[in-house]
Amino acid sequence: MKKQKTTIHEIAKALNTTASTVSRALNNNPRISEETRKKVFDMAEKLGYEPNTMAASLRRGHSKIIGIVVPYADRIFFSSVIRGIEEEVKKSGYNVIICQSYEKIENEIDDVNALMSAQVAGIMISISKETTRYDHLKKVMNKNKPLILFDRTTEAVNTSSVAIDDYQGAYTAVTHLIENGYKKIAFLSGNKKVSVFRERFRGYSAALNDQNFPLIEEYIIEAPSEVEHGKLIIEQLMKLPNPPDALFSSSDFSALGVIKWLTQNNYKVPEDVGVVGFGNDPFTQYLDPTMTSVDQKSKEMGKTVAQVFLEQIEGRTSIHRKVLLSPQLMVRESSFKLSVKKMVS
Amino acid sequence: MKKQKTTIHEIAKALNTTASTVSRALNNNPRISEETRKKVFDMAEKLGYEPNTMAASLRRGHSKIIGIVVPYADRIFFSSVIRGIEEEVKKSGYNVIICQSYEKIENEIDDVNALMSAQVAGIMISISKETTRYDHLKKVMNKNKPLILFDRTTEAVNTSSVAIDDYQGAYTAVTHLIENGYKKIAFLSGNKKVSVFRERFRGYSAALNDQNFPLIEEYIIEAPSEVEHGKLIIEQLMKLPNPPDALFSSSDFSALGVIKWLTQNNYKVPEDVGVVGFGNDPFTQYLDPTMTSVDQKSKEMGKTVAQVFLEQIEGRTSIHRKVLLSPQLMVRESSFKLSVKKMVS
DNA sequence: GAATAATGCGCAATCGTTTACATATTTTAA
């Protein structure tokens, strides 16, 4: 069992030719005869040759590795996007390297720098909540590497992006509530510094407006996307002199808190209060009542991000694309005021 | 705005010295004077120098990138382990590249090869269900790269591994059911070709045995870890002349199916049938009743995998470690026969 | 004050590929 790693030079020597020929043969360069190509492949096989992609990348100036930066890799939405990306780019021989910003801009900057140092072919990023400076992203573009923003995008840097139409998602959700007979719809928003939450708020407002419903100040609350906060908020809302009869949350987790609090306090969901979440986290379909939620098309988003990247890198085009995916309202039990009581799931 | 990328040579030229000095200064080599070091750093900063880690890696023979192979990156358990790994190795300047096998051995082999070609510093893998040949893994070891198996391990390749004590997890779960007064405990197993499921079965058997409970053949069923299969299985079990009064599932998803079917068919959980799952998926705590489940310590596992790797790579030791983490039974409502009815979550 | 050690830095080879350019051979065209 040899420890000696075999390079194209060994192959060349064994075949009494040169490294350049071997390299060309291996890369299916048309200027190599079918005969030598075969010989090279056979010998490579025989010697257990394994290419050193780093050497190749160094020479070429770019690797076949893509950098992905997300706030947290274990959040189902992000891990699902990552899966989508990996699945798609793998077909073209790319690998993905994952970095987590933990919602901190310093980490994000470090990550981007590390990725650039690693000579990645491009970077796909969902920016942190803290990100308000963009030099690190602009630097990527200045080096002519594809930079693709997804989900958490920004107008501050002029590049390709893929996101769902958060506005439309919210609009549809709220309209759905109205169509189901709810009249007083509260809105639980995430941090409005983040683009997606701003958009969801716009959608909420527009839907109410289009149906001639008033926008009630007290019904609009901003809070972290967590179960506990959902509970606190709904408690607060139900104490109002004129409490809402439905709530649209821009997060599944706070919506879950809302439902929990309501059922624990003898309100019926969806009869007394209708609830719609956002994210379509898997748990929504396991609840009782099952929760209506806006699906974010995470895997499709990953796939699209990958495609935009490939288009850019292979077509060597520098036109930027702004893709907006259509979210899908997953209607379940929590929003059926007029419900034909619980169909079997 | 220069397009020209700056290398250590430019820095050297600007400082009227050589690349070797710059390199050493940048790497904090002790044989460089404090004075030059400072000058180099300043100039590097001024010229906007960014190291090319690939060139360094090529020269050194290994990169600061770690390869991770998992069946699916968007399964909460795996994404959580990945997060743990990334979080830990980042401190030592490593990055992680993620590959998915989709439970196919061909993909796994391709992934491992790609990672080796990319000159990763080591590989961490949770093998696919199909994996019964191990040449690709042995090759990694033959090249003296750290190979660490996690969760889905195998005895067939002699290397470090990190897993939870599935045996103990199951043992604890079943004992817990017995202590809570359940007498007839069924077991829903995942694919027994996979090591973790075999271990969980061993734990189940041992617990019964130690409490002098008989092992009833009909109570032991193997099925895919999916909600639907849980439903099918429990239906089948409850039709038995002597149906079980509790079920321990080696998967949260099938356990969920079990609970769903039971409540839909007017059985009470936990009064009529107690249920314990495995995995402690986040959804378990959102259910009604909340589900008792064995926590797999995913993030801790990631952290440990990372530590074993670092120890191996930095200590340059080749002694292998087999770490078994202790799982933790998360006791919730679904297993309290004698339940002090539903405490507030 | 001579011998030895420590310090600071330069030279040049090297990691394993790719690729512009040159060369040799064969094919095609006129």
Next chain:
DNA sequence: TTAAAATATGTAAACGATTGCGCATTATTC
């Protein structure tokens, strides 16, 4: 038949860092 074109391969210089070795210069020791 011969110049031009096409094909197949070789030569050697990159890519951007690291590092063993060697040579000054300065510091230490006795």
